[in-house]
Amino acid sequence: xISKKTRKQISTYFRDRFSRKFFLKLRRTPxxxxxxxxxxxxxxxxxxxxxxxxxxxxxxxxxxxxxxxxSNHLLGTDRYGRDMLSRVIIGSRSILTTALGxxxxxxxxxxxxxxxxxxxxxxVDEVIMRLMDILMSIPSLLLAMVMLGIIVSPGVLSxxxxxxxxxxxxxxxxxxxxxxxxxSEEFVDAARIRGESFFHIVFVEIFPNTVAPLIVEGSAxxxxxxxxxxxxxxLGVGLRPPTPDWGLMVAENKGSIFLxxxxxxxxxxxxxxxxxxxxxxxxxLDKYLRRV
Amino acid sequence: xxxxxxxxxxxxxxxxxxxxxxIFSLLEVMPGDVAKVMLGQHATEEAxxxxxxxxxxxKPVHLRxxxxxxxxxxxxxxxxxxxxxxxxxxxxxxxxxNSALLALACLVIFVPLSLIFGAIGGVTEGTWISxxxxxxxxxxxxxPSFVSGIFLIFIFSLVFPILPASSNIPPGTTIFQNxxxxxxxxxxxxxxxxGYVARMTQSSMGSVLRSDYIRTARLKGIPGNYVIYKHxxxxxxxxxxxxxxxxIGWLFGGLIVVESLFGYPGIGYLLVLALRSRDIPLVEVIxxxxxxxxxxxxxxxxxxxxxxxPRVDIKG
Numbered sequence: 295x296i297s298k299k300t301r302k303q304i305s306t307y308f309r310d311r312f313s314r315k316f317f318l319k320l321r322r323t324p325x326x327x328x329x330x331x332x333x334x335x336x337x338x339x340x341x342x343x344x345x346x347x348x349x350x351x352x353x354x355x356x357x358x359x360x361x362x363x364x365s366n367h368l369l370g371t372d373r374y375g376r377d378m379l380s381r382v383i384i385g386s387r388s389i390l391t392t393a394l395g396x397x398x399x400x401x402x403x404x405x406x407x408x409x410x411x412x413x414x415x416x417x418v419d420e421v422i423m424r425l426m427d428i429l430m431s432i433p434s435l436l437l438a439m440v441m442l443g444i445i446v447s448p449g450v451l452s453x454x455x456x457x458x459x460x461x462x463x464x465x466x467x468x469x470x471x472x473x474x475x476x477x478s479e480e481f482v483d484a485a486r487i488r489g490e491s492f493f494h495i496v497f498v499e500i501f502p503n504t505v506a507p508l509i510v511e512g513s514a515x516x517x518x519x520x521x522x523x524x525x526x527x528x529l530g531v532g533l534r535p536p537t538p539d540w541g542l543m544v545a546e547n548k549g550s551i552f553l554x555x556x557x558x559x560x561x562x563x564x565x566x567x568x569x570x571x572x573x574x575x576x577x578x579l580d581k582y583l584r585r586v
Numbered sequence: 587x588x589x590x591x592x593x594x595x596x597x598x599x600x601x602x603x604x605x606x607x608x609i610f611s612l613l614e615v616m617p618g619d620v621a622k623v624m625l626g627q628h629a630t631e632e633a634x635x636x637x638x639x640x641x642x643x644x645k646p647v648h649l650r651x652x653x654x655x656x657x658x659x660x661x662x663x664x665x666x667x668x669x670x671x672x673x674x675x676x677x678x679x680x681x682x683x684n685s686a687l688l689a690l691a692c693l694v695i696f697v698p699l700s701l702i703f704g705a706i707g708g709v710t711e712g713t714w715i716s717x718x719x720x721x722x723x724x725x726x727x728x729x730p731s732f733v734s735g736i737f738l739i740f741i742f743s744l745v746f747p748i749l750p751a752s753s754n755i756p757p758g759t760t761i762f763q764n765x766x767x768x769x770x771x772x773x774x775x776x777x778x779x780x781g782y783v784a785r786m787t788q789s790s791m792g793s794v795l796r797s798d799y800i801r802t803a804r805l806k807g808i809p810g811n812y813v814i815y816k817h818x819x820x821x822x823x824x825x826x827x828x829x830x831x832x833x834i835g836w837l838f839g840g841l842i843v844v845e846s847l848f849g850y851p852g853i854g855y856l857l858v859l860a861l862r863s864r865d866i867p868l869v870e871v872i873x874x875x876x877x878x879x880x881x882x883x884x885x886x887x888x889x890x891x892x893x894x895x896p897r898v899d900i901k902g
Contacts, residue, residue, distance in 0.1 A: 325721065428601045431881050432608070435839035436857075436873065440609065443861050444616050521730045525843050528732045529858055544736060548847065551736070551751065555744060562736040566729050573728040 303502040319582055326578030332571025336564075340386040347380035351538040360554045370556040372547055378557060381538040382564050388539050389523055389568070392454050396519040397512045399458035404465025405508070409496050411466070412473040423470070426463035434460045435525060442531045453532055457522055461515055468511045472504035506583045513579050517572035524565045540565050594888070598881045602874070609873045610651050613866050654870075668865040678853065678871055684761055685841050685852035687768060688775050692837060696776035697830060700783040701823060707784065708791020708822060709814060720788060727781025731840040735774035735847045742770060753850035761851075771848045775840045779833045786829040791822040824895055831887025838876055 320326050339346065348368075355375035363370040369378035411422040429437075441456045442448050448456075476482060477500070485499045526532035527541025535542060540561045547557035657664060663674040707719035726734075743751035753767040761768065794800065795818055803813045842854035849855065853872055860868040 424597075425604075427597075428604045429608075431601045431884075432605055432873070432877055433835040433838040433880060435842060436876060439842070439857075439861065440612050440869070440873065444612060517728060521728065525730050525732060525839065528730075528843060529846060531861070541730075541732075544732065548736070551739060552744060555740060558736055559740055562733045565733050566737075569728045569730065570725060573724055577724065 300498045300502060304505060316582065320578065323578050325574045326582075329571045329574025329576075329578060332567050333575055336386045336390060336568050336571070339383050340390045343383045343387060347377075347383045349377035349380040351376065351381040351384040352536045353377075360550070360557075362554070363556055369560045370554065372543075372554070372557045373550060378560055381543060382540070382560055385538040385540045385543065385561065385564065386568070388450055388533060388537065389520060389527075389541075389565075392450055392457075392523050393516050393519045393572075395450075395454040396457045396461065396523075397516040399454060400461040400465045400515050400519075401469075401508055401512045403458060403462040404467075404469045404511070405501075407462060408466035408469030408471075409473050409500075412470040412477065413492065413496055419470075423467075426466055430463045435522060438522060438526060439529065439531050442526065447534055448532060450533070453523060453526065457519055457526075460522075461519070465511055465515065468507055469504070472507045473500055476500045476503050510576075510580045510583055513572075513576040517569060517576050520565070520569050520572055524569075594885055598878075598885060601881055602878060605877050606655065606870075606874055607651065609870055610654070611647070613869060614647055616864065616866070658871075658874075663871050664867045666860075666865055666868050668860070668863040668868070674868055674871050678856070678868075678875060681851060681853045681856045682875065684850065685845070685854060687761065688772050688841060688844070688850070688852060689837060691768070691772035692776035692779055693830070695772075696780045697783055700780040701787050701826060704784040704787025704826065705791050705814075705819060705822065707788035708795060711792045711795070716788070720785060723781040723785040723788070725781070726777045727785070729777070730843065731774050731778060732843040732847045734777050735770065735844055738770050738774055751848070753845075753848035755851055767848075767850075771844050771850045774847075775837065775844045778836050778840055779830070782829050782833050782836075783826050787822060787826045790825045791818065794818045794822045824891065827887060827891055827894065831884055831891075834880055834883045834887075838880065 320330070353376065355371070358367070358371050358375035359373055361367055361371045361375070367377050367379065369382060371377055372381070407422060407426070411419045438457055438460045441460070442453065445452050445456075473496070482495060482499055485495050490499075523532065524541040527539045528545045530542070530545055533539040533542060535546065543561040544558055544565075547554070547561075551558045661675075663678070666672040666674055666677065703719055704723075707716045707723075710716045710719075739751045742749040749770055750767050751770070753764075753771055755761055755764050755767065795814075800813060800818055803817050804810070808817075838854070841852060842858060844850065845852040845855035846858050853876070857869065857872045857876075859865075860872060
């Protein structure tokens with residue numbers, strides 16, 4: 295579907311924007327570096343987790359239940375004697391994969407819907423965008439909760455798809471307005487007069503120009519979805535125990551916050567550090583790509 | 587003006603009908619047979635079958651939807667399926683009142699505070715105060731409500747035990763006799779909105795102060811503070827109003843997680859419990875009431891925006 299020419303255009307695009315200039319700008323933005331550092335820290339944890347984690351995240355050891363942080367268990371253990379450090383490290387995997395998946399899938403759905411609406415315009419546009427407005431009138435966490443309720447035992451994939459659907463009205467709006475900006479340009483008219491197909495005009499002529507706002511939207515969705523996924527886990531409608539999921543860990547242990555605060559505080563800190571990192575870096579990307 | 591109002595009210599009504607269909611059909615495909623849930627695991631096939639007939643569950647979906655809609659429109663919200671004999675209407679109203687208290691605390695205490703912080707951040711642009719406000723705003727808006735709630739409990743109930751960690755209202759007392767139990771949930775619900783509004787006010791204040799008319803006012807010799815209060819503030823506050831409206835959705839999400847964290851007797855916690863016990867009629871009513879409040883709130887924000895900004899012309 296994507297031709298050689300488009301691929302070349304996109305690779306030039308990235309070469310222009312993510313070259314030395316990008317790193318020079320990043321070096322001068324301490325908040326951006328800090329954000330990238332936090333995100334990369336958790337990405338490393340999720341990739342090399344099994345080698346870093348001292349114990350299995352699901353191995354119970356009742357004799358060690360609720361032991362406070364010590365040299366054996368740096369972050370202590372929970373009520374089943376499971377090592378909190380290992381659970382927090384391995385817990386980064388599910389949340390990062392879901393968030394990454396959501397940002398890609400939701401932008402993809404948004405492109406399909408938003409480009410169709412924007413390109414055809416008129417009644418098609420009106421009907422699609424009104425439907426999107428209606429879908430947006432259900433607060434996103436609520437819609438995700440009810441949709442997840444349908445699935446008996448949600449896994450990473452179903453959480454990913456459902457939240458992507460919930461986010462799609464928002465990404466569709468961004469994709470549509472990005473397309474509308476270029477729709478009446480001369481090179482698009484030229485392609486239309488040449489008799490090019492819908493796919494050619496939209497994906498070869500227009501798409502390469504809309505990459506910047508779509509990347510910005512994708513990175514913002516990444517930060518939002520960490521928040522939503524963690525909240526769903528906390529509400530108990532996301533992944534099921536004994537999966538080491540950060541939100542789920544907070545929910546499981548919130549009753550023992552006075553007895554063993556480490557079982558709640560460390561997963562909460564993990565969530566906070568990842569979201570803050572993602573938002574700081576997303577904000578840097580937004581400012582950088584908008585100015586180029 | 588009238589045409590605009592009619593169009594917006596029409597959109598709200600259509601949205602409500604469509605969302606009610608979406609919600610009804612989502613709950614329809616939810617696993618678990620209602621009749622089986624009601625009768626328990628050991629019910630006989632016949633008992634389940636007769637109950638299904640009695641409840642009209644064997645009728646086609648669209649007929650059931652229409653009869654449900656008819657009931658709702660006649661003001662009969664039905665009874666809870668899980669808690670026997672409990673009328674949904676008064677239950678939801680009571681819980682919604684408690685949630686409104688949290689939302690009100692957010693809108694009446696924290697939104698004005700965030701406007702002040704944002705305005706200070708905009709006026710001090712380029713100094714460390716401004717960067718500090720901007721970064722703490724980003725922290726506030728990105729941390730999920732239940733995580734900030736956990737931090738608040740840790741600080742104010744564990745390290746300095748001055749506030750209760752649970753918002754369970756003891757039976758026989760009202761929420762107003764337990765106001766200390768409202769403080770922590772109210773703060774954690776408000777933080778996200780606080781961050782968004784503060785940052786929005788900050789950036790719009792910054793850009794207004796950089797605009798030509800402010801420079802003109804300054805060059806005319808009007809004192810600095812007067813320029814800020816009289817000329818800049820009004821225009822800088824406009825975008826903040828839109829942000830408040832846009833974040834009403836986040837506020838509902840916040841209510842759900844914060845109420846579940848603190849065990850606060852509000853509508854969000856009730857929804858979580860209703861979903862967990864598959865109390866379908868209750869879930870439907872709660873979802874619909876939240877969606878209607880959300881739609882009306884959005885409408886009111888747009889309306890107040892156009893009343894405050896004479897440049898916005900509302901026509902159909």
